Amino acid sequence: MYVAKLLFLFIVPYNISAANPDPKTDGKWVIVIDPGHGGIDPGALGSISKEKNINLAIALKTAEYIRENIKNVNVVLTRTDDSTVDLIERPKIANRNNADLFISIHTNSTKGSKSVMGAETWIMGLASNEENLEVAMKENEVILLEDDYSTKYQGFDPKSPESYIIFTLTQSVYQRQSTDLASKIQTQLTEKIDRKDRGVKQAGFWVLFNTTMPSVLVETGFITNQSEERYLNSKQGQDSFASAIFRACKDYIDDIDNKSSISVGETGATTKNNSGTLLPAGKTVFMVQVATAVTRTEIKPENFKGLTDIIEINAQDRFKYATGIFDEYSQAVKYRKKIETIYPDAFVIAVKDNKILPLQQALEQRRKK
Ligand SMILES: [Zn+2]
Numbered sequence: 001m002y003v004a005k006l007l008f009l010f011i012v013p014y015n016i017s018a019a020n021p022d023p024k025t026d027g028k029w030v031i032v033i034d035p036g037h038g039g040i041d042p043g044a045l046g047s048i049s050k051e052k053n054i055n056l057a058i059a060l061k062t063a064e065y066i067r068e069n070i071k072n073v074n075v076v077l078t079r080t081d082d083s084t085v086d087l088i089e090r091p092k093i094a095n096r097n098n099a100d101l102f103i104s105i106h107t108n109s110t111k112g113s114k115s116v117m118g119a120e121t122w123i124m125g126l127a128s129n130e131e132n133l134e135v136a137m138k139e140n141e142v143i144l145l146e147d148d149y150s151t152k153y154q155g156f157d158p159k160s161p162e163s164y165i166i167f168t169l170t171q172s173v174y175q176r177q178s179t180d181l182a183s184k185i186q187t188q189l190t191e192k193i194d195r196k197d198r199g200v201k202q203a204g205f206w207v208l209f210n211t212t213m214p215s216v217l218v219e220t221g222f223i224t225n226q227s228e229e230r231y232l233n234s235k236q237g238q239d240s241f242a243s244a245i246f247r248a249c250k251d252y253i254d255d256i257d258n259k260s261s262i263s264v265g266e267t268g269a270t271t272k273n274n275s276g277t278l279l280p281a282g283k284t285v286f287m288v289q290v291a292t293a294v295t296r297t298e299i300k301p302e303n304f305k306g307l308t309d310i311i312e313i314n315a316q317d318r319f320k321y322a323t324g325i326f327d328e329y330s331q332a333v334k335y336r337k338k339i340e341t342i343y344p345d346a347f348v349i350a351v352k353d354n355k356i357l358p359l360q361q362a363l364e365q366r367r368k369k
Helices: 053-068 089-096 132-145 161-169 176-192 224-232 235-269 329-338 359-369
Strands: 029-036 071-075 099-107 119-124 196-203 213-222 284-291 309-314 316-327 347-352 355-357
Touching: 029 053, 029 089, 053 071, 053 099, 053 235, 089 099, 099 176, 099 235, 119 176, 119 359, 132 161, 132 196, 161 355, 176 196, 176 213, 176 235, 213 224, 213 235, 213 347, 224 235, 284 359, 309 355, 316 329, 316 347, 329 359, 355 359
Parallel strands: 029 071, 029 099, 099 213, 119 196
Antiparallel strands: 119 213, 284 316, 284 347, 309 316, 347 355
């Protein structure tokens, strides 16, 4: 292994240049929308409705608004009907689709006062108080309905506060972007459709734990509040929530598209490619990819769960982040296993001159030597 002292170094990819002013023109935005619960899991219960149906109606409408009104976008839903989807599957759907944004849609409830109402948007993090922890526990509880949950979720018990220690490992790479999207959603919900503002909050939601993109969970309103339950079940209410979430996505995308076209131009003009000093030139090596993003993430340990040897690889319109530099594929596989607890979806890639090679091709080249 080439020991990587890359802490303060930053690789500038080959194929970013002034000649490529807008990286998103040919790249599609992929937005995954996750209607919470479904099938055997009704979610929270109101007096006239079930959470799962409200979530689905709002999610379908949101997808429709996004498809109709944002160019260059691909919307994927984790369910489009009343089917059961395991919690563990939902982030995987987003990861498999290389999503740029993940939005889980839910409806809140409380055992306390029926007068409690309002909208809140959550990002992954450690709950700062009991009340916040309870919301996450409630949303994670569905795990208990699934077969073999203790193996699948590595012993995670949604009802035990101790289990939530696992989330201390996840200072997410995308915390800043997730917060940005969450704030935009809250702004829309409170200023444009007049919901009571309960703010942007953090807690350990399993569905946000393993995603490799900016991710949020929206609690639209309280099914336990009579007037809010009625609003959540009305066509007008559902349309309003959907339009608010869609507009927040549009604002987010517009911001990034504007920023990236400027920053790419500047980068191309003023920086040099210094990857030769880090990756052996002209040689294929194996690395473990831990993250991918449309926007550049600053390389520092806090952004990568403490890893100090992250390097950036540019591939088409994405920034990819990888760790470890190995001569042998088997060493990279071993290393991937080692960091599995903090990056469960990491995978081995082959890299040559700061470009990703198809893995099969790299392995075949090796075999021929
Ligand atoms: Zn829910």
